[in-house]
Amino acid sequence: MENFDFQSASEIVIFGALGDLSRRKLLPALYQLDLAGLLNPESHIVGVARQEHTIEEFEAFVMENLTSFVKEGLDSDIIERFKSRLVYQNLDFKEIDSYKNLADTLSSGHDTRVYYFSTPPAIYGDIGSGLNAANLITPNDRVVMEKPIGHCLESSKVINDHVSKYFDEKQIYRIDHYLGKETVLNLLVLRFANSLFTNNWDRNCIDHVQITVAESVGIEGRWGFYDEAGQMRDMIQNHLLQILSLLAMEPPADLGADSIRDEKLKVIRALVPITRQNVKEKTVRGQYADGFLNGVAVPGYLNEEGANENSNTETFVAVKAEIDNWRWKGVPFYLRTGKRMPAKHSEIVIHFKEQPHNIFSDSYADLPSNKLTIRLQPDEGVELQMMNKIPGIASQMKIHENKLDLSFSKTYKNTRVVDAYERLMLEVINGNQSLFVRRDEVEAAWTWADGIIEAWKESNEAPKSYPAGSWGPVSSISLIARDDRQWVE
Numbered sequence: 001m002e003n004f005d006f007q008s009a010s011e012i013v014i015f016g017a018l019g020d021l022s023r024r025k026l027l028p029a030l031y032q033l034d035l036a037g038l039l040n041p042e043s044h045i046v047g048v049a050r051q052e053h054t055i056e057e058f059e060a061f062v063m064e065n066l067t068s069f070v071k072e073g074l075d076s077d078i079i080e081r082f083k084s085r086l087v088y089q090n091l092d093f094k095e096i097d098s099y100k101n102l103a104d105t106l107s108s109g110h111d112t113r114v115y116y117f118s119t120p121p122a123i124y125g126d127i128g129s130g131l132n133a134a135n136l137i138t139p140n141d142r143v144v145m146e147k148p149i150g151h152c153l154e155s156s157k158v159i160n161d162h163v164s165k166y167f168d169e170k171q172i173y174r175i176d177h178y179l180g181k182e183t184v185l186n187l188l189v190l191r192f193a194n195s196l197f198t199n200n201w202d203r204n205c206i207d208h209v210q211i212t213v214a215e216s217v218g219i220e221g222r223w224g225f226y227d228e229a230g231q232m233r234d235m236i237q238n239h240l241l242q243i244l245s246l247l248a249m250e251p252p253a254d255l256g257a258d259s260i261r262d263e264k265l266k267v268i269r270a271l272v273p274i275t276r277q278n279v280k281e282k283t284v285r286g287q288y289a290d291g292f293l294n295g296v297a298v299p300g301y302l303n304e305e306g307a308n309e310n311s312n313t314e315t316f317v318a319v320k321a322e323i324d325n326w327r328w329k330g331v332p333f334y335l336r337t338g339k340r341m342p343a344k345h346s347e348i349v350i351h352f353k354e355q356p357h358n359i360f361s362d363s364y365a366d367l368p369s370n371k372l373t374i375r376l377q378p379d380e381g382v383e384l385q386m387m388n389k390i391p392g393i394a395s396q397m398k399i400h401e402n403k404l405d406l407s408f409s410k411t412y413k414n415t416r417v418v419d420a421y422e423r424l425m426l427e428v429i430n431g432n433q434s435l436f437v438r439r440d441e442v443e444a445a446w447t448w449a450d451g452i453i454e455a456w457k458e459s460n461e462a463p464k465s466y467p468a469g470s471w472g473p474v475s476s477i478s479l480i481a482r483d484d485r486q487w488v489e
């Protein structure tokens with residue numbers, strides 16, 4: 001399985017091809033790979049969805065969405081080639097018998113098929129059964145599954161068990177698109193290619209870590225889906241825990257898929273469980289109310305289209321996470337993520353420990369500690385805050401806090417920031433599972449998240465309200481202030 005030819009995928013089959021993810025992310029990602037010459041010239045892209053469409057209608061749909069979502073504009077030659085790759089098949093994914101129609105549509109003699117499940121996770125197993133019934137699975141094929149897998153540990157097991165009947169773990173690519181972001185990938189380089197950080201990355205040198213993933217959008221017409229999930233299942237269980245595990249893991253022996261995933265798993269398993277006894281002290285749940293974003297009035301969660309006005313679903317979560325191991329004992333990882341915050345702004349801030357003694361107290365009373373800021377998006381980059389002498393002649397040395405700023409847009413001018421889905425799709429095509437989540441990681445993450453969700457349920461408290469356009473409920477400030485610390489805004 002490890003020796004797939006580069007660009008070997010001859011058919012990329014998207015289930016749910018007319019859906020939101022396919023329109024905004026998957027089709028544009030495939031176009032970019034084609035543009036970069038990274039798709040096999042013979043590869044087909046097969047859209048599968050419920051509605052009947054002619055190939056011309058599907059082509060028109062693809063064109064409309066590429067025009068909207070490929071920011072740099074389209075190259076006419078590549079578009080012609082891309083269109084010639086398209087195939088469409090309508091199918092009800094739950095109708096096992098109808099998969100024979102798909103079998104007739106797919107080309108024979110392919111090297112490898114990539115089946116991308118861009119549908120509600122509850123039907124992943126049905127699609128597996130349908131493909132199996134129509135003899136459409138060979139050992140070379142791969143399946144990509146979107147997150148969140150399930151609603152809790154038990155439901156994730158049901159889905160994984162069902163899909164595992166037909167696909168070996170080596171064929172399964174569980175996507176967490178944050179793992180494909182340039183800045184998240186750069187965490188590996190930052191940590192393991194710079195001895196400055198490698199040697200100072202533990203409880204002896206680091207005071208605490210903050211991870212913020214703020215979004216200005218609300219739930220974007222996805223009320224039905226979102227209300228069942230909430231921010232804990234939608235963001236913390238997957239994206240934030242994946243970031244945390246990359247930040248906190250031990251050095252993997254190499255970049256092999258299992259080397260990295262083994263180390264991430266150990267971190268997730270070492271997270272201290274949050275229980276009914278300490279859930280109030282260690283977490284905050286919030287829900288946005290009516291407010292303003294950039295001066296424009298926006299409705300609260302309960303006033304969104306399709307809302308149920310009694311919903312207690314959280315749109316904001318802050319957690320003080322702790323890792324019970326030698327490296328991180330006593331170093332809190334404060335996580336926060338929410339919808340309708342003032343801006344789309346995701347970053348990690350590593351707060352190093354303070355100097356034990358200040359010899360500059362005459363000119364600078366409280367020496368601030370060094371901070372390493374990793375800006376995930378937008379304005380991707382890395383920034384190190386440090387003290388520096390202000391040049392000049394003076395009887396007393398003047399020092400101030402300044403930063404080394406490695407902003408991607410300034411440092412790598414004219415280099416496009418590759419979208420996460422492009423990177424991940426390419427890794428699937430190349431048969432590299434390093435950036436995909438293994439089943440045991442998903443289950444460990446659910447175990448920890450389920451504990452918090454259960455503790456919230458038992459405590460029976462409504463989420464705290466915060467105005468849309470703010471940084472979350474006031475209690476999120478108290479969560480960190482109780483430890484004499486504050487969020488970096």
Ligand SMILES: NC(=O)C1=CN([C@@H]2O[C@H](COP(=O)(O)OP(=O)(O)OC[C@H]3O[C@@H](n4cnc5c(N)ncnc54)[C@H](OP(=O)(O)O)[C@@H]3O)[C@@H](O)[C@H]2O)C=CC1
Pocket residue numbers: 015016017018019020021022049050051091092093094117118119120121123146147148
């Ligand atoms: N959208 C996003 O930004 C993100 C999405 N995801 C995940 O990606 C997956 C897809 O999400 P998204 O694109 O937003 O969802 P959508 O609802 O927009 O798309 C799902 C597609 O699946 C089709 N579908 C569902 N059931 C069947 C069926 N029985 N037979 C045939 N077609 C069916 C739907 O068709 P129809 O319209 O006819 O029902 C629709 O085209 C989900 O797992 C989601 O959690 C993950 C991260 C981000």
Ligand SMILES: O=C1O[C@H](COP(=O)(O)O)[C@@H](O)[C@H](O)[C@H]1O
Pocket residue numbers: 177215234235
């Ligand atoms: O998976 C999801 O991620 C998006 C945020 O992704 P980003 O790449 O724009 O940061 C989030 O809006 C969505 O609710 C969630 O399902």
